[in-house]
Amino acid sequence: MNRAERLGAVLDLLADTGQLEVEDIIVKLNVSAATARRDLDTLASQQLLTRTRGGAIGQSVAYDLPxxxxxxxxxxxxxxxxxxxxxxxxxxxxxxxxxxxxxxxxxxxxxxxxxxxxxxxxxxxxxxxxxxxxxxxxxxxxxxxxxxxxxxxxxxxxxxxxxxxxxxxxxxxxxxxxxxxxxxxxxxxxxxxxxxxxxxxxxxxxxxxxxxxxxxxxxxxxxxxxxxxxxxxxxxxxxxxxxxxxxxxxxxxxxxxxxxx
Structure with missing residues (x-):
């Protein structure tokens, strides 16, 4: 899995629950803690999620999809x-x-x-x-x-x-x-x-x-x-x-x- 695919997978995991911990990414994507944190930081910088202590929550938006x-x-x-x-x-x-x-x-x-x-x-x-x-x-x-x-x-x-x-x-x-x-x-x-x-x-x-x-x-x-x-x-x-x-x-x-x- 390349980096782009991994970032997409992180977003997919977040979409399922609305909240994600670093440990979830480590276990489900088989990556290191450092990689998981970097991926979350990257997605946060792109305004695709909001970082929390130890993880992230989904970006709040003003719509809900069918x-x-x-x-x-x-x-x-x-x-x-x-x-x-x-x-x-x-x-x-x-x-x-x-x-x-x-x-x-x-x-x-x-x-x-x-x-x-x-x-x-x-x-x-x-x-x-x-x-x-x-x-x-x-x-x-x-x-x-x-x-x-x-x-x-x-x-x-x-x-x-x-x-x-x-x-x-x-x-x-x-x-x-x-x-x-x-x-x-x-x-x-x-x-x-x-x-x-x-x-x-x-x-x-x-x-x-x-x-x-x-x-x-x-x-x-x-x-x-x-x-x-x-x-x-x-x-x-x-x-x-x-x-x-x-x-x-x-x-x-x-x-x-x-x-x-």
């Missing part, structure tokens, strides 16, 4: 996808993040990157999002400029949807947009369950120089209700190693680059 964000499926795969997505983001970039558990994982990884979180008089990253949970999460990080689209809150996904989102998205451009989906097919393209989410996600993708689908392999070959437009809108898919050789070939044949995390 249950699907707390106990989401395929968490490890999404973490790897998020790290692969982060590797494509340069310091100073402008990126788009739609709602969903994979996009939330990307926000978490970006918010823990040392180069982004380093003290600076200017923003190290700009994130445009229609997800209020992501906005609240990143609002605690002054190094990240967070732009929230307008709209009506979708109670299931915490996403802002509707025509008000068009006003903001229509006036900005982004370097990369990371779009989560409920289904991805090499011919049909990206799909989600709600047509309002599809409209916002499609516009976010069109306003970006590069639009990337982020989806674990369980979504491949699945079709949901609403499409996001032409399949060629997205030139890249980031997924996990569960993708089959046949699926990989099908995406390549349709001109879609696949990054396997």
């Amino acid at each position: 249950i699907r964000y707390k106990r989401e499926k395929h968490a490890q795969q999404k973490r790897r996808i998020a790290e692969a997505a982060s590797a494509l983001v340069d310091r100073g970039a402008v990126i788009g993040l739609c709602g969903g558990t994979t996009s939330t994982a990307i926000a978490t990884v970006l918010g823990s990157r040392a180069d982004i979180m380093a003290a600076s008089p200017h923003s190290s990253l700009t994130v445009v999002t229609n997800a209020i949970n992501i906005a609240a999460q990143l609002a605690m990080r002054p190094q990240i400029k967070t732009v929230v689209t307008g709209g009506v809150v979708h109670s299931r996904s915490y996403e802002l949807v509707g025509p008000y989102s068009d006003v903001v998205l229509g006036k900005i451009t982004m370097d990369i947009a990371f779009i989560g989906v409920n289904g991805i097919d090499p011919v049909v393209g990206a799909t989600v369950h709600d047509e309002r989410e599809a409209a916002v996600n499609s516009l976010m993708a069109r306003r970006a120089t590069r639009a990337i689908i982020v989806a674990d392999s369980s979504k491949i070959g699945m079709n949901a209700f609403a499409t996001m437009g032409d399949a060629k809108l997205f030139g890249t898919l980031i997924t996990d190693s569960g993708i089959t050789p046949e699926q990989l070939a099908a995406f390549n044949d349709n001109g879609i680059e696949v990054i396997v995390a």
Whole structure:
């Protein structure tokens, strides 16, 4: 386990209980006490937790996620996808993040990157999002400029949807947009369950120089209700190693680059 993976594991442990002792990290991650303390100090400096004597507590935030964000499926795969997505983001970039558990994982990884979180008089990253949970999460990080689209809150996904989102998205451009989906097919393209989410996600993708689908392999070959437009809108898919050789070939044949995390 490298350092980035270990820091993510510490946050996962903290998320389960809300409080963590150094001894818990030593036992569960098989590291020294010095390493455990350094990891907690690093995460505290990034405002991802609050240090206590002998451990840490979760960072207090002004929102609570729906249950699907707390106990989401395929968490490890999404973490790897998020790290692969982060590797494509340069310091100073402008990126788009739609709602969903994979996009939330990307926000978490970006918010823990040392180069982004380093003290600076200017923003190290700009994130445009229609997800209020992501906005609240990143609002605690002054190094990240967070732009929230307008709209009506979708109670299931915490996403802002509707025509008000068009006003903001229509006036900005982004370097990369990371779009989560409920289904991805090499011919049909990206799909989600709600047509309002599809409209916002499609516009976010069109306003970006590069639009990337982020989806674990369980979504491949699945079709949901609403499409996001032409399949060629997205030139890249980031997924996990569960993708089959046949699926990989099908995406390549349709001109879609696949990054396997």
